Amino acid sequence: MPEDSQKSGCCAPDGGSGEKRLGWREYFMSVAHLISRRATCTRGHIGAVIVRDNNILSTGYNGAPSGLPHCNETNCRIYRSVHPDGTVEENCVNTIHAEINAIAQAAKHGVSIKDADIYITASPCIHCLKVLINVGIRNIYYDKPYKIEHISELLRLSGIKLVRVHVENI
Numbered sequence: 518m519p520e521d522s523q524k525s526g527c528c529a530p531d532g533g534s535g536e537k538r539l540g541w542r543e544y545f546m547s548v549a550h551l552i553s554r555r556a557t558c559t560r561g562h563i564g565a566v567i568v569r570d571n572n573i574l575s576t577g578y579n580g581a582p583s584g585l586p587h588c589n590e591t592n593c594r595i596y597r598s599v600h601p602d603g604t605v606e607e608n609c610v611n612t613i614h615a616e617i618n619a620i621a622q623a624a625k626h627g628v629s630i631k632d633a634d635i636y637i638t639a640s641p642c643i644h645c646l647k648v649l650i651n652v653g654i655r656n657i658y659y660d661k662p663y664k665i666e667h668i669s670e671l672l673r674l675s676g677i678k679l680v681r682v683h684v685e686n687i
């Protein structure tokens with residue numbers, strides 16, 4: 518048997534691919550990115566994964582409520598709102614955000630998500646953050662920053678942690 522037989526092929530520590538094994542955080546964030554590809558709101562594709570003890574409890578992506586027309590079949594319906602700092606926000610009235618859909622899926626199936634973490638492909642809006650606090654999420658891992666200045670005070674007051682996990686090539 519060749520001397521380097523343990524270093525290549527399926528039995529090698531890296532599966533023979535030469536690639537470094539994914540860490541848990543990168544693994545769950547990669548799953549969140551994959552899930553975002555099911556999103557239907559044309560304004561943005563977001564995925565979310567709720568995790569505890571390295572197990573996936575629930576997932577969600579942004580889109581219309583079940584059975585209703587999705588934005589990619591009709592059109593986004595945009596509404597504008599003004600944040601207290603004066604910045605104008607635009608959101609789609611058809612769409613449930615990915616993290617709320619993940620919470621809804623857990624509720625529908627009776628899965629407790631207390632003390633879990635959530636991985637989201639973008640940092641949460643202030644409305645979703647309020648709900649994440651109340652369902653007992655401990656850590657929020659996000660990839661792309663989205664108006665973090667709007668949630669900084671709520672993060673500080675709540676003690677919930679927001680940590681960036683960036684993954685490439687998804």
Ligand SMILES: [Zn+2]
Nearest residue numbers: 558588593609
């Ligand atoms: Zn939309």
Ligand SMILES: [Zn+2]
Nearest residue numbers: 614641642645
């Ligand atoms: Zn949101």
